[in-house]
Amino acid sequence: MAENLPALPESVQYLPVLNQDLGQIKSMLAKNMGAANLTAADLDKIKVPSGDVPLWMVQTLEGPKGMEALEGVIAMVSMGRGYWQSDDVGNTPPDCSSEDTIVGFGRRGATDTNDGPHDCASCIMNQFGTATKNGVAGAGKACNERAHLFLLTGQGYLPQVVQVPATSLGGWRKFIARLSSFGKPFSAVVVKMTLAPKANRGGTKYMEIVFNSTAVLPPDAMARVEAYAAAFAESFKRAARPEYGDAGAGSGDAGDAPPPEFDDIPPSPENEE
Numbered sequence: 362m363a364e365n366l367p368a369l370p371e372s373v374q375y376l377p378v379l380n381q382d383l384g385q386i387k388s389m390l391a392k393n394m395g396a397a398n399l400t401a402a403d404l405d406k407i408k409v410p411s412g413d414v415p416l417w418m419v420q421t422l423e424g425p426k427g428m429e430a431l432e433g434v435i436a437m438v439s440m441g442r443g444y445w446q447s448d449d450v451g452n453t454p455p456d457c458s459s460e461d462t463i464v465g466f467g468r469r470g471a472t473d474t475n476d477g478p479h480d481c482a483s484c485i486m487n488q489f490g491t492a493t494k495n496g497v498a499g500a501g502k503a504c505n506e507r508a509h510l511f512l513l514t515g516q517g518y519l520p521q522v523v524q525v526p527a528t529s530l531g532g533w534r535k536f537i538a539r540l541s542s543f544g545k546p547f548s549a550v551v552v553k554m555t556l557a558p559k560a561n562r563g564g565t566k567y568m569e570i571v572f573n574s575t576a577v578l579p580p581d582a583m584a585r586v587e588a589y590a591a592a593f594a595e596s597f598k599r600a601a602r603p604e605y606g607d608a609g610a611g612s613g614d615a616g617d618a619p620p621p622e623f624d625d626i627p628p629s630p631e632n633e634e
Contacts, residue, residue: 370575373433373551377518378589379582386518387592399519399596401439407431407512407523409568415556421516431523431554432575433514435547436590437597444469444486444504448495457486462506508533511597512552513586520597523554529570536572548586550574 373379377386390399405420416427440462443455457467459481466477469486481487484504492501506527511520525533540547553575556568578586 370432370551373513373515373576375515376434376513377515378434378436378513378585381518383585383588383592386589389518399593401509401522401597404511404519404597405521407521409524409526409529409556409570411567413558413566415558415568417554417556419516419521429555431512431514432551433512434550434578434586435510435552436513436520436586437511437594438547439509439511439597440506441509442481442487442504442506446471448493457504502527506530511590513589525570528559528567532570532572536574540574545574545577546583548590549578549583551576551578 407417407419410416410418414427416429417431418425419428419431420426439460442457442459442462442465444457444465444467445453446456446468455467457465457469457477459465462481464478465481465484466479468474468476469479469484481504485491486503487506489502490498490500491503492499493503508525508530510523510525512523513520536552537547540550551574553573555571555573557571558566559569560566
């Protein structure tokens with residue numbers, strides 16, 4: 362497939378998944394990991410920054426590095442939800458969570474005695490107006506939803522997990538709809554993610570992810586990416602489960618006083634498309 366590589370962006374021309382046999386990659390990981398099984402918790406996470414500077418902080422062999430854009434191929438996507446009754450979540454698991462955003466398990470309030478399963482779409486904690494922050498009701502949702510994108514880059518054999526907060530989920534869904542309209546799965550394109558400064562109705566600033574595709578993979582390259590994803594799906598599939606102590610995962614409100622990177626933006630004319 363070497364003849365196809367020059368058509369790809371330089372950032373992914375030397376993507377290990379496209380240039381190394383899958384067996385060699387698995388052999389290298391087995392040598393490094395030993396008897397330990399690789400899990401999603403072992404992977405480096407990339408989060409949307411909470412400051413005013415639109416730079417991603419990416420882990421490299423030399424340490425964290427600020428980057429204006431992330432570019433690579435998404436091998437797998439995982440969605441999840443988490444609800445905490447208290448704002449002070451500390452290092453605690455969510456009171457209710459879902460690994461697919463469809464069915465949740467847990468208690469959805471102090472008076473709830475049902476641990477699930479229950480339907481996430483109709484759950485009261487998934488409705489606008491249920492969020493609270495420091496005891497003050499807001500317009501957002503009490504239940505936190507996010508996506509995890511397993512992004513393969515030229516930096517290594519393993520993906521880095523890009524955490525897409527609720528404030529960027531609308532853009533992610535539009536990007537996926539755009540790919541679908543052209544008959545392309547997310548594993549078929551090189552994706553580029555940049556950051557755009559935004560502000561909520563209360564004036565709090567946050568960063569929103571902007572998604573674009575910069576190239577289409579040739580069929581053999583896409584097949585390699587999909588084979589890689591299938592080989593490691595068992596290890597990576599639980600990444601959407603909210604992590605203990607996931608900072609800011611408690612209830613909040615992007616419409617009033619968030620941390621906005623973890624909360625839903627309430628309906629408004631500009632985002633009710």
